[in-house]
Amino acid sequence: MWPEVVVIARSIKTLILEIVTGSGTSHLREIYLRVVEFRPEVPQHTVRARLSDMSRSESLEEKLNSFGNGFYGPYEENRELCSVVSYPDRGPWGDGSYRGNCSGYLVKVLILRFNCQSVFDPTEGGGTVKDVVAGINHFPRKDIDYEGRDLRLGWDILTGRLPERQFDLVWYHPPYWDIVTYSDDPNDLSNCRSLEEFELKLNRSVERLFQSVKPGGVMAVLIGDKRKDGRYYSLFRSLLSNPNSGELKALIIKLQHKCRSDSVGYHSRNPFLIPIKHEYCLVFRK
Numbered sequence: 001m002w003p004e005v006v007v008i009a010r011s012i013k014t015l016i017l018e019i020v021t022g023s024g025t026s027h028l029r030e031i032y033l034r035v036v037e038f039r040p041e042v043p044q045h046t047v048r049a050r051l052s053d054m055s056r057s058e059s060l061e062e063k064l065n066s067f068g069n070g071f072y073g074p075y076e077e078n079r080e081l082c083s084v085v086s087y088p089d090r091g092p093w094g095d096g097s098y099r100g101n102c103s104g105y106l107v108k109v110l111i112l113r114f115n116c117q118s119v120f121d122p123t124e125g126g127g128t129v130k131d132v133v134a135g136i137n138h139f140p141r142k143d144i145d146y147e148g149r150d151l152r153l154g155w156d157i158l159t160g161r162l163p164e165r166q167f168d169l170v171w172y173h174p175p176y177w178d179i180v181t182y183s184d185d186p187n188d189l190s191n192c193r194s195l196e197e198f199e200l201k202l203n204r205s206v207e208r209l210f211q212s213v214k215p216g217g218v219m220a221v222l223i224g225d226k227r228k229d230g231r232y233y234s235l236f237r238s239l240l241s242n243p244n245s246g247e248l249k250a251l252i253i254k255l256q257h258k259c260r261s262d263s264v265g266y267h268s269r270n271p272f273l274i275p276i277k278h279e280y281c282l283v284f285r286k
């Protein structure tokens with residue numbers, strides 16, 4: 001005979017998996033559980049998770065391999081990618097304290113979706129993309145070739161020698177003009193004195209980087225807009241009419257979280273000061 005089960009109410013329980021390190025908490029995954037039946041004698045139903053350690057004497061590598069790729073949620077391909085993405089945390093990759101750093105989720109999705117075997121990050125900053133590639137290489141066991149450069153490492157995107165080889169993906173995350181100033185180098189894109197100068201250097205750098213993309217490969221440019229003295233600047237607009245940056249295949253709007261404008265509320269004196277809470281990822285194909 002079946003135990004008596006009474007349907008009290010339908011409910012969705014959320015299990016949130018997080019990794020907690022010295023530098024804070026990173027959101028790994030949310031699992032939604034549709035609960036349709038409760039035991040009537042229990043007043044509260046909670047979802048609990050237990051984290052268990054494996055014995056050190058076991059071969060950890062063998063054990064991890066036996067779980068297969070799907071076990072590593074952060075490295076699964078997101079097949080539901082659409083033109084709006086939102087990652088409330090930046091993930092466990094790169095230096096979270098590097099100003100203007102990006103989340104690793106979108107670049108990870110692009111690497112997996114386009115099955116990239118080689119990735120070039122010319123403005124490496126805090127090393128987000130480097131860590132994403134290292135993670136993909138380690139967990140889903142790939143062998144992606146990575147190269148990273150940056151002005152702070154002594155390489156200038158406007159004049160420096162490009163790598164000898166070409167890449168499946170060039171991920172370009174330039175400064176958003178002068179929102180964050182990275183150095184006092186005159187070629188630093190964050191030092192441009194006008195929008196015109198920024199657009200000139202942005203286009204020049206994109207054209208140079210395009211030479212580093214393999215035919216059929218992808219160049220993704222992550223860039224935001226900015227507002228200064230009440231004026232709105234669309235920083236990427238000139239890229240859309242540049243014939244030397246490839247064919248625009250997608251424009252992904254990425255919501256921004258924890259940005260400065262979070263603290264800016266409604267301005268009754270200037271109702272046009274609508275806080276900017278998104279950036280763009282332009283996906284070009286060569």
Ligand SMILES: C[S@@+](CC[C@H](N)C(=O)[O-])C[C@H]1O[C@@H](n2cnc3c(N)ncnc32)[C@H](O)[C@@H]1O
Binds near residue numbers: 100101124174
């Ligand atoms: C928005 S940050 C990149 C952040 C990086 N994606 C991360 O997650 O940490 C922009 C980077 O562009 C670099 N940069 C600025 N001008 C440059 C130039 N002319 N050549 C190479 N790198 C440059 C800055 O040093 C800075 O690290």
